[in-house]
Amino acid sequence: MIAGARFVLWQKRAGIVAMILLAAALLSLADALVGGLKGSQGTIELVPDNHYLVSGPMPPRTEAIKDFVIDGQPADGSVRLVPEAIYSGYWFGGAMWRGAIVIDPWAREGSHVLSVKDAYGEKQNPALVFKVRVWPDLATRNAHSSSFLTRTTGRNPYHFAAILALCGLIAGGINFLLGRLWARHLATHNCGEIYKRRQTALGTEITCEFRCSEAMRPGMAATIYRPSGELLCSARVASCDKGEVVMQVSQPELVRLGDVACVFLATPEISSS
Incomplete structure (x- = not known):
């Protein structure tokens, strides 16, 4: 009988595990991508007592935040777009602004379209229109996700893909190492x-x-x-x-x-x- 046959047994097991993990990582990535394609189509989905960082170019004929006109906010102010600072753009050096969409704890479920423009009626820049969907809680938001993994686990499918891919690469490395040990054993x-x-x-x-x-x-x-x-x-x-x-x-x-x-x-x- 050949000594060291255990190397082959564990090498095959490691190879099967690596194949399963990498296949699962690809499926998780596909779920994330399909979820994105079929998903909210640019809608920012938030829950009460949450916020989301946004940025964009300066509206036409504005030089300061005080010149902004923000439309679409509910009367109770529970959903607000709050510009915070102006900065120079990284690529072309043009003026940009950054801020956040803030959801108050008492905000009710609903959809809102917030837009940033100037006070002179210039054409609306599509990059300054933000679609916001407020869900009553995180469980409800996850239940309406287009991602299967998010609906069933409440987790981001990209996290699954990253973890499974890492584990698959580790199993593949073990498979390779055992193969080298088996080849060295045979040569001996x-x-x-x-x-x-x-x-x-x-x-x-x-x-x-x-x-x-x-x-x-x-x-x-x-x-x-x-x-x-x-x-x-x-x-x-x-x-x-x-x-x-x-x-x-x-x-x-x-x-x-x-x-x-x-x-x-x-x-x-x-x-x-």
Whole structure:
């Protein structure tokens, strides 16, 4: 039996876990993207006692916040757009303003369209129109989300995607590490995985993933195993050149890619663990 078969078992498990986690991350990302496409179409969804930071260009013919005209606020003032400061834009250096949409604790459920403009009737800038939807509480807002994950868990699907992707990458790294340990273990015992199989005039040849050594010669006996250690059949070294070991197998119908071929250089068997 081949020692170290546990590396293969755990490598396969880690690979399956990585595949499942990364697939789940993609599904979470798709849920977030679909939710965004089918979602609020630019509507800012808030709950009472909440606020949302906004910014935009200065309305035409205004130089200060006191020149702003804000429309769409309810009479009780429970939903307000509060400009706070003027600053220079990052890209073109034009004047910009920043502020917040503030929802008071007693605000009632409803939709509002808040707009910022000047006092002279200039054309409304679409970038200064804010659609606001006030929900009575967070649970209600989540229940009306277009994202399946948000509706069922109340969580942001992007958070799921990020966490699942990170865990998937970690599992993939473990899979890679175990694969390296398995390959090193096989090389230590003059064994290697079969990665190529072809039919020739002399029979079925297999190519194994381990380096030639000075002690290895054509005609030497070899044995084929399953990665789990099950004995399959015998083989003989056909050639050993350019870092490849090619063998001819006695029962090719039993051999498949991923099986292990071992050459006996000194001892007739590989010690088992």
